Amino acid sequence: MNQRTPRRSLFAALAVSALAYLQPARAHAGDAEACFTASEEGQRLRDEGRLREARARFISCGSAACPALVRSDCAGWLSDVTARVPTLILSAEDEQGQDVADVQVTVDGAPLAARLDGKAVEVDPGEHVLHFERAGSAPVALRLVVREGEKLRRVSTRLVRSAGPRGGAGVPGGGAPAPEEGALPPRGEGAASPASALLLPIALGGVAAAGGVAYAALGLSARADADRLRTTCAPRCAEADVDAVRTRIVGANIAFGVGVAALGGAVAALLLGRAGPAAPAAAAAVHVVPLPGGAAAGLGARF
Secondary structure, eight states: OTHHHHHHHHHHHHHHHHHHHHHHHHHHHHHHHHHHHHHHHHHHHTTTTTTHHHHHHHHHHTTTTHHHHHHHHHHHHHHHHHHHHOEEEEEEOOSSSSSSSOEEEEEEEEEEESSSOOOEEEEOOOEEEEEETTTTTOOOOEEEEEETTOOOOEEEOOOOOOOOOEEEESSHHHBBBOOOOOOOOOOOOTTHHHHHHTHHHHHHHHHHHHHHHHHHHHHHHHHHHHHHHHHHHHTSSHHHHHHHHHHHHHHHHHHHHHHHHHHHHHHHHHHHHHTTTTTTOOOOEEEEEEETEEEEEEEEEEE
């Protein structure tokens, strides 16, 4: 028993020494793998334009625990990415043009600044939407494109107070939210819509088209009957046949006059409708006066 005890003690001491030697080696291998992973992720994030996340990876793989080769590469990449990260200086004013600091800003829905203190904030390059929010004011959204390496870019906006209580619904205190800056004012009750402004030109255009069709039909019919009378009974044709031809000629001339007047009225109404939404509607009227052998047409308008 006394001889076996020293042998067992020697074996246990050797096992403990081996474990003590292998444990740091395993830890070192794990650190090296984490360094390589951080290096690869940092390069991928940098190429995707996520520079702030890439910088954090390069800081990790540039630590003293990483192999010298990885540490050297990450240090160079870290310097390059830091120079490319854009920065913004955010500011806001109230309705009197005074600077306000109690403003919260988000970028693409993520928090960016809890308060405007005049310090630069970092963002990734690309297209972003900034939301400025302040208690008692209507929120403002700004869309901007941030470029790599753009430093200390100033972004400012004006915050307008929300509308006071009016007994409305959906807003605390019964107030209605104020329209966002740049929104178009509501259209007045007396303003005519684009569709209604085109009703008169379309109607007059239809009258002009109908007049043209009637002119062509009556004119062709009168010409055919006149040619027939010349070849069959002229100059001793029946008075009723001659009167019938003359009636169609007069009707054709009247239709022509109505068509021309209606066409002119349609053009005039269209031009007046484009003059401005506040212009009053014009009332146009076509006047046709039969004359011996034809007719006279005129266009009148009341403004």
